[in-house]
Amino acid sequence: MKHLYTGIIIFLSLLNLNAQTLPDLDFEIFKTGFNSPVSIANAGDDRLFIVEQGGIIKVIDNGNTSTFLNISSIVNDGQSEQGLLGLAFHPNYATNGYFYIHYNNNTSTGSTGKQTSISRFRVEEFNPNIADPSSELVLLTIDQPYWNHNGGCIDFGPDGYLYIGMGDGGSSGDPQNYSQNTQSMLGKMLRIDVDNGNPYSIPSDNPFVGSINTLEEIWAIGLRNPWRFSFDKQTGDMWIGDVGQNAWEEINFQDANSSGGENYGWRCYEGFAPFNSSGCNNSYVDPVQVYENNGWPNDCSVTGGYVYRGTQFPNFVGHYVFTDYCTGKFFTIYDNLGGAGWTTTTQEDTQYGVSTFGEGNDGELYFADINTGIIYHIIDNSPVASNILEISKTEFYPNPTKAGNMVQINNNINFSEITITSLNGQVLYKCITTENAFQIPANLSDGIYFIQVNGLNPNTLVIQND
The missing domain is CATH 2.120.10.30 (TolB, C-terminal domain)
Known part of the structure; x- marks a missing residue:
């Protein structure tokens, strides 16, 4: 069962994931x-x-x-x-x-x-x-x-x-x-x-x-x-x-x-x-x-x-x-x-x-x-792309992390915009920064999210608060 993905991250060309798996x-x-x-x-x-x-x-x-x-x-x-x-x-x-x-x-x-x-x-x-x-x-x-x-x-x-x-x-x-x-x-x-x-x-x-x-x-x-x-x-x-x-x-x-x-x-x-x-x-x-x-x-x-x-x-x-x-x-x-x-x-x-x-x-x-x-x-039982963690050149750590924690960013490009979305594409957080670290919003509950730098291909972010 497939449904066209209508959120922000519609086009993940590296994986050809132009549809969200239901x-x-x-x-x-x-x-x-x-x-x-x-x-x-x-x-x-x-x-x-x-x-x-x-x-x-x-x-x-x-x-x-x-x-x-x-x-x-x-x-x-x-x-x-x-x-x-x-x-x-x-x-x-x-x-x-x-x-x-x-x-x-x-x-x-x-x-x-x-x-x-x-x-x-x-x-x-x-x-x-x-x-x-x-x-x-x-x-x-x-x-x-x-x-x-x-x-x-x-x-x-x-x-x-x-x-x-x-x-x-x-x-x-x-x-x-x-x-x-x-x-x-x-x-x-x-x-x-x-x-x-x-x-x-x-x-x-x-x-x-x-x-x-x-x-x-x-x-x-x-x-x-x-x-x-x-x-x-x-x-x-x-x-x-x-x-x-x-x-x-x-x-x-x-x-x-x-x-x-x-x-x-x-x-x-x-x-x-x-x-x-x-x-x-x-x-x-x-x-x-x-x-x-x-x-x-x-x-x-x-x-x-x-x-x-x-x-x-x-x-x-x-x-x-x-x-x-x-x-x-x-x-x-x-x-x-x-x-x-x-x-x-x-x-x-x-x-x-x-x-x-x-x-x-x-x-x-x-x-x-x-x-x-x-x-x-x-x-x-729906299939999950096993290499989804590799769709971005940007690395974030620690990952998994907790809401409210600082996360370090490791990539080789200049960046300014950080965006966190739900898996359905809803924007939950956006910030402008030139630092190599930023704070995860304190109101995120346990779950899996997408995180993007400069609107590029996303990476997964796992929040585990316990």
Whole structure:
């Protein structure tokens, strides 16, 4: 699979690389033996944590699996979309030991609904692989009228605030129009400050602070069932997989510079198509990707994923990967025009029941097959030019290096302009210098980049911050 490379470094004549190789995804078993895994998280180290829907969190540490937390007695997983659904570790987890979960408790709040709890727990003081089940602090409860569309994803943004994805309350077609009701937390993306207040506070820059018509916790509205959202660890952009009704599945994108307040359209729209126009207006944000829902056993339910920012697979870097739960078909999206255009790749159907994706601290991506309890590592089999390091006469050292470090330049020509780009050609840094050294920007995350002198053929630059 090839796509013409539209970035700055279009023409690499020495290698005849006038096309960018798109990823060719494959999957290798990482760990087996889980019961209905629905979320994967890391705590800022080499461990992976696997959330089981019934109320247990397992930890994989150096290849060994053990129980981190068992709260099955307070979790209700009586219906297929209920249970322990999400996990997020505090940005300062290494020092405070706090983590947060999204689950259905045993309180009935509707005809078939069980109340949502957003709670904080902490790790045991003397064992990093065991949490204290008695340490729960309930931050927020949200009544659920029906058993389905509970949302379930929870994550900290690059701003340090906790984001909470909530579904529209369930049934079919959002009969109470909760998603567009700004006095309801259902069908919303919420954003709260867990470091201040009792038990939380509202960030001062939330879009509806001071409003008498909209709950201040709301960051964005118009979601049906955001089954997995994530943040690009390099750019801070938010990606949301929102499950459709019966016609369209969609991916929503929020730029890192957004001030919030987006309305993603449900129930007025499903994808780009009108669904229920009652009480609607024209102030909606379109999805960046939709695909047709043809009903089981065809494509019928999106599972949102992550942007790959690891270092093992250069052609995969910068691609957002997601899948359809019903067919196991994988897709990737990447920004090929600096925010002005998207390119999508469709991988083959796999038949995996992908309930969730997860990201390791090193940027490697994983997914869970809920049917088999297997965790897979996503790999890329697309060819990488073995001699790409030789396409430039300029040498940079140390390479790999860390963001913020000084890099020495060794070449035999006069130079003045240094440019660093992503593999997709987006300019990330440019400077003018006559010195034989320059400082790598401090905001570069782990990954592979191109670096050029005077616009000549690029060399690869590897950033490894750990």
